[in-house]
Amino acid sequence: MKKIVVLSGAGISAESGIRTFRDADGLWEGHDVMEVASPAGWKKDRALVLDFYNQRRKQALAAQPNAGHLELAQLEQDYEVVVVTQNVDNLHEKAGSSQVIHLHGELFKVRSTIDESLVYDLDGWEMNLGDRCDKGSQLRPHIVWFGEMVPMMEEAVREAMTADVFIVVGTSLAVYPAAGLINYVGAEVPKFVIDPNMPPLPASDNLYLYPEKATTGVKKVAAYLRESLKL
Template sequence: MKKLVVLTGAGISAESGINTFRDAGGLWEGHDVTEVASPEGWRKNRTLVLDFYNQRRKQALTAKPNPGHLALADLEKDFEVVIVTQNIDSLHEQAGSTNVIHLHGELFKVRSTLDESLVYDLDGWELKEGDKCEKGSQLRPHIVWFGELVPMMEFAVKEAIQADLFMVVGTSLLVYPAAGLMHYTPRETPKFIIDPKLPEIGDSLGLHFFEEPASTGVPKVAELLRKEFL
C-alpha cells in the first residue's frame, strides 16, 4: 500500500467555518496574533489568552468536516495516509482520519506550564484561571505559539521522507517549518497542490496544481490517485 502524506493548512478548515488570522492582515478576531499566540502575550495578559482560546473552542464545536476532510479520510481504504496539519481543530479526526500529526498543537488539549509533558484532554470548551495540573501549575492551551519550537516537526519529516505521494491542501506554504516539509520528500514523489490561491513554488518535476478549494479539489485528486496509483 503506497504512503500518501498530506500537509493541510487553514484553507481546509476555513471551508468549515473556522476563521483564520492570515486572511485579516495578521489580526485574529480583532487581536494582533502576538497578543494571543505568543509566550509574551501569555505573560502579559493571561486572562485575554484564556478567553481567546475559549472562544475558539466554542466556535470549533459548531464546525463540521467538509468534503475535503471526508475525502482524505476515505483515502485510507486504499492508501497509507498520514495527515500533517497546521490546524489546531479536530476536523480531520471527526471526518475519520486515524493518523494525524498536529504541528501547531490541539485546541481541545491543555498542558502544564511547569511540565510540558503533562498534556490533558479538555472536558468542554472552557479553560479558566486557577485550573491547574497535578503539579500545581496553571494549565495553558496546548498550542505551539509564535517563537516556540515545533516538536512534532521531526515526526512529520520522517513521514515525508518515506512518502510515495504527497499532497498539499489549503496552505500558502509561507509558515515555516511546515512550509519546508515538501522538500524532504523524494525527488520523484508526485506532489499535488490544492488551493484557490496557488502558492508560488515553481514548476519543478512532479508538481500537479489544482486551483480550487479543498472541498472540490481533494475529491478530484482522490479520484485521480485511485486511477493512477492503485
C-alpha cells in the same frame, strides 16, 4: 500499501467555518496575534488568552468536516494516509482520519506551564484561571505560539521522507517550518498542491497543481490517484 502524506492548512478548515489564523491585516478575531498567540501575550494577560481560546473551542465544537476532510479520510480505504496539519482544530479526526500529526498543537488539549510533558484532554470548551496541572501550575493552551519550538516537526519530516504521494491542501506554504516539509519529499514522488491561491513553486515533472478549494480539489486528486496513477 502505498503511503500518502498530506500537509493541510487553514484553507481546508475555513470551508467548515473556522476563522483563519491570521487575516491580511494581522488581526485574529480583532486581536493582535501577538497578544493571544505568543509567550509574551500569555505573560501579559493570561485571562485574555484563555478567553480567546475558549471562544475558538466553542466555534470548533460547532464546526463539521467538509468534503475535503471527508475525502482524505476515505483514502484510508485504499492507502496508508498520514495527515500533517497546521490546524489546531479536530476536523480531520471528526472526519475519520486515524493518523493526524498536529504541528501547531491541539485546541482541545491543555498542558502544564512548568512541565510540557503534562498534557491533558480538555473536557468541553472552557479553561479558566486557577485550572492547574498535577504539579500545581496553571494550565495553558496546548498550542505552539510564535517564538516556540515545533516539537512534532521531526515526526512530520520522517513521514514526508517515506511518502509515495504528497498532497498539500489549503496552505500558502508561507509558514515555516511547516512550509519546508515538501523539501523532504523524494524528487520522484508525485506532489499535488490544492489551493485557490496557488503558492509559487518551482516547475517539476511530477508536480500537479489544482488552483481550487479543498472541497473540490481533494476529490479530483483522489480520483486521479486511483484512475491515472493506478495507485
